[in-house]
Amino acid sequence: MSLAVVEAQVVRLQAENDQLRRALADFSVRIVCGRLTGELPNNFLEQFSQLPDRPLEQVLRFLPARQVVQMRHVSRKFNNLIRKCSKTMPKKERNGSVLFKSYYGRILSVVLFDDRGCKINETTLASDDVALSELLCLICIKGLIYFSDGLSAADEVLDQLSKAWLTIRPEVVVFSGHLSKTSRNTLRAFLVKVEPSIKRLHFQSADNLVQSLLNDDVISAAGRLDGLMVLPSGWSFRNVNIGDETLLSMVDTDHTSSYFFAIGCTDITPGGIRAFVEKWTKKWMKTGKPEAGAKSTVYRLRSAWNLFELTFDKCANVTPATVEAACGKLLKKEWITKVDSGDGEMNYQIYIAIECHSSNRRLEIHFDIEQLFPPHYVSEPRPNVALNDLYDDDWDSETDEDDESGDFYDDDEEEMNYPEDYIF
Amino acid sequence: MIQLCSNDDPPVSFTVPRKAVELSKTIKTMLEDLEGFDMEQTPIPLPNVDAPTLELIVKWVEQHQDDPPPVEKPRVEDDDSDDSDADDDQEPEVVIPEWDKKFLPTDDEQKNQLFKLLNAANYLEIKPLLDIGCKYVADKISGQTVEWVRDYLNMENDYTPEEEAKLKEEIAWAEGL
Known part of the structure; x- marks a missing residue:
């Protein structure tokens, strides 16, 4: 091979090399400019x-x-x-409460409180231009969401709150206004939205809690609850379509103390209550040694128990007699008389209870609670009232060990006497 | 050493140690993708960056080339992402180091240079530089009036008076946040 041939080859290779280098430079320009598609790892240009x-x-x-x-x-x-x-x-996290009120069906008022009851802000929105999700986009609401006066929980409000990207993680949700403009699907979607955080769901003094709105399926959208209150307003109780399915699902709660407060729920049957009691007993009645810390004293404060309260009123099929007949020996009857100090009339209350000493649990079934503000009732947020005073969040933890020798029923008073905050 | 070229005509070229230039995720990814080529010989043109800005970038990456790499956290981008991960979405506290304080073009007449730098840092994906720069701008804006911010960010008020009045109502709500 002559030198000339080799030199020619070197020149050719150099030219090729230059060409490649130019191509490469061009290639890198296109990469850095982001104009290139394909030929690159996925997502590289996104x-x-x-x-x-x-x-x-x-x-x-x-x-x-x-x-x-x-x-x-x-x-x-x-x-x-x-x-x-x-x-x-x-998001800025707020542990306080949000209060929704609606006036004349047109104007929605939104009030934000912090957890110590300081009013952070208040605004009004015309209902034809509800821009709630805009307002709340930078805050994460924890704590309490309270739908109060008027059509405050109308579909358009709930729709806004259910927006996928809005962060609301309330522990407690209370519906206490008119629900005539609330549809079942919207309510369900809202409950699905708050399901990860909600622990207590109340329909209290709610108007138009009509048959078509609530049912077991809607309630189940809220997932596992520690407290559920269905309390229609006024004395003309409608038939609320909540039945045994919801009742049974309450057994699954993890919280040590829970309640299901039902008024006018005609679909709850004595058979359902029996099933509940059996399921509850199976879950908590452990055989063998008592849990550490559990005491075997029979006479003890009710509040020392991890208490599950079932309260029935105006539920057509549920009376002390039918429940006793259905549950038979499963229950131990306790009977309590209370004098209503207001008008001096005797007000009879009947408790049926089961005690599980091994797990320190107690199940009580109450009937006919004639009270305007029953236990667990959540008051409307207002200035200078801390969130914890609106609802008794630690209703299970007020154990007074020193009082153990006292009469078994004495401390019932603490449930009947409300803090002054409740009276308005 | 890697060569970087500005978008000027003619381009101004800077030679930067590879380690420093790799603080830019954009360039690092590119170099990794072109592994096997002799990149030392190929200047990388940066069509979005002019010479004064590139000079600042080069200064910054050379200063910070030995910094420990920042902890990467994936950005939450999609709208319907599970809300539950919003909790850990808190931005970490950003502190501007002393050297950077002196380095950033902070005089008011230099603010356009600062914004160019931020744009370049964003484009080249130099997250720590973007963070401190944005932190600086945020501190600057913090507590200022809308008019001041508009002027500072060279933005034009393109609202109609009606729109502005409506916004004002909504914004009043945010007072106590």
Whole structure:
């Protein structure tokens, strides 16, 4: 092979090399410009898709939530950006309560309280332009959501709250207004939304708690509950379509103390109560040694027990007699007389109870509670009342060990006497 | 050493140690994808970055090339992502180091340079630089009026008076947050 041939080959290779290098440079330009599609690992170019907004978004993340809302004022671009990224921005967490009230069916008032009862803010929205989800996009509501006066839980309100990206994690939800504009599907969707956090669900003094709204399926959307109250308003109790299925599901609660307070639930049957009692007993009545800490004293404070209360009133099929007949020896009857100090009339209450000493549990079935504000009733949030005083969150933990020698029933008073907050 | 070229005409070229340049995730990924090629010979053109900005970038990456790598957390992007992970979505506290405080173009007449730097940091995916820069801007904006921010960010008020009045009502609600 002559030198000339080798030199020619070197020149050719160098040219080829240069060509490749140019191609490579071009290739890298296209990569850095993000114009290239295919031939690259998946998602490689997607990171470029939202370039211009990201630094601004990053700036917003460092601002206090209050100012972020103000910044919407700057320009349309900014407003759109904030709306867009509020979904992924860190939320300010609020453990307090939100109160919804509706006036004349048109204006919705939203009041936000912190957990010490400080009114943080109040705003009103015309109901034809409910922009709730916008308002709440930077706050994560924990604690209590209270739907009070008027059509405060109408479909359009619940729809807004159920928006997928809005963060609401209430522990307690209370419906206490008119529910005539609330449809079953919307209510169900809302309960599905709060299901991960909700522990207690109340329909108390709720108007139009009509047959078509509530049923076992809707309640089951809220998942496992520690407390459920169905208390229609007024004395003309409608038939509420909640039945044995809901009752039975209450056994699954993890909380040490729970309650199911049902008024006017005609579908609950004595057979259902028997099934409940059997399931409950199976779950808690352990054989063998008592749990550590459990005492074998028969006479003890009711509050020392981990108490499950079932309360029935105006439930057509449920009377002390039918329950006793259905449950037979499963239950031990305790009978309590109370004098209503208000008008001096005797007010009879009947408790049927089971005690599980081994697990320190007690199940009580109450009948005919004639009270305006029954136990576990949640009051409406208002200024200077801390969240914990609105509902007795520690209703199970008020154990007074020193009083153990006292009469078994003495401490019932603590359930009957409400803190002053309840009287208004 | 890797060469980076600005978008000027003619391009200004900077030579940067590979370790430093890899603080940019964009370039790092590119280099990894082109493993086997002799990238030392191929200048990388950056069509979104001008020479003064690139100079700042180069200064910053050279200063920070020995920093421990930041802990990566995946960004939550999708709208219907499970709400439950929002809890751990809290931004970590960002502290601007002393060197960076002096480094950032913080004079008001230099603010456009600062925004260019942020854009470049974003484009090149240099997260720590983006973080401290954005933190600086956020501190600057914090507590200021809407008008001031508009001016500072070179933004135009494109609302109609009606829209503005309506927004004002909504915003009043955020006062106590």
